[in-house]
Amino acid sequence: MRVNHCGEICAQALYQGQALASRHASVGDALREAADEEVEHLAWTERRLEELGGRKSLLNPLWYAGALSMGILAGRLGDKWSLGFLAETERQVEAHLDGHLSKIPARDQRSWEMLEQMKVDEAKHARTAVRLGAAELPAPAKAAMKLAARVMTRTAYYL
Numbered sequence: 001m002r003v004n005h006c007g008e009i010c011a012q013a014l015y016q017g018q019a020l021a022s023r024h025a026s027v028g029d030a031l032r033e034a035a036d037e038e039v040e041h042l043a044w045t046e047r048r049l050e051e052l053g054g055r056k057s058l059l060n061p062l063w064y065a066g067a068l069s070m071g072i073l074a075g076r077l078g079d080k081w082s083l084g085f086l087a088e089t090e091r092q093v094e095a096h097l098d099g100h101l102s103k104i105p106a107r108d109q110r111s112w113e114m115l116e117q118m119k120v121d122e123a124k125h126a127r128t129a130v131r132l133g134a135a136e137l138p139a140p141a142k143a144a145m146k147l148a149a150r151v152m153t154r155t156a157y158y159l
Contacts, residue, residue, distance in 0.1 A: 001111065004100065004118075005045035006057045006156040007093065010067040012038040014089065017071020018082045027079045030132055034086065034125045041118050048111055057156040083134035088142055090126035092149055094119055 015035035022028035049056065057063065074085040097119040104112050137145075 001045060001049045001052055002054050002057055003153045003156045004097075004115065005042065005049050006060060006063055006152065007096070008038050008042040008045050009060050010063050010152065011035075011089070011093070012042060013064045013067035014071040014074075015086070017068040017073075018075040018086065019071075021072050021075025022082060023079050027083065027132055030128050031082075031086070034128070037121050037125070041121065044114050044118070048114060051110075058159045059155065063152060063156070080133050080135040081137075083129040083132050084137045085141075085145075087126045087129035087134040088137050088145060090122045090129070092142075092145060093122045094126070096149070096153070097122070 012035050015031045015038060019028045019031035019035060022031060046056070074082045077085075097115050101112060101115055101119075104115070
């Protein structure tokens with residue numbers, strides 16, 4: 001659950017950064033809405049982490065700053081690329097959540113339901129990005145995003 005909490009911190013910061021740098025009001029509004037939903041997910045994961053007796057990542061401030069910077073950079077590339085980054089991020093998060101859902105014990109219905117709802121919300125964010133004109137990111141960009149996510153998730157698992 002710590003990894004999911006950390007991911008929500010990153011998503012919130014990423015979309016805030018993208019919204020700051022967006023060029024069109026409709027794109028900025030969509031990004032702010034996604035960021036607001038990530039705040040809700042952040043609250044869910046924080047509460048569940050506490051219920052399970054876990055702790056937050058010690059590197060959360062670093063994750064936030066890095067994701068905010070990446071969001072601003074993505075936004076500066078232009079709205080179609082920023083939206084492409086949003087769509088690809090959400091697709092990768094959806095895949096992560098699928099993997100996590102397959103590992104949750106059957107008796108932990110509460111975590112399963114929460115993560116399933118997060119997955120629905122993330123898919124909605126990806127569809128919104130595509131509807132607003134997201135560009136398909138090149139394969140090397142997608143691969144770099146996967147690598148960065150792998151580093152974050154593995155590090156957050158322990159720290």
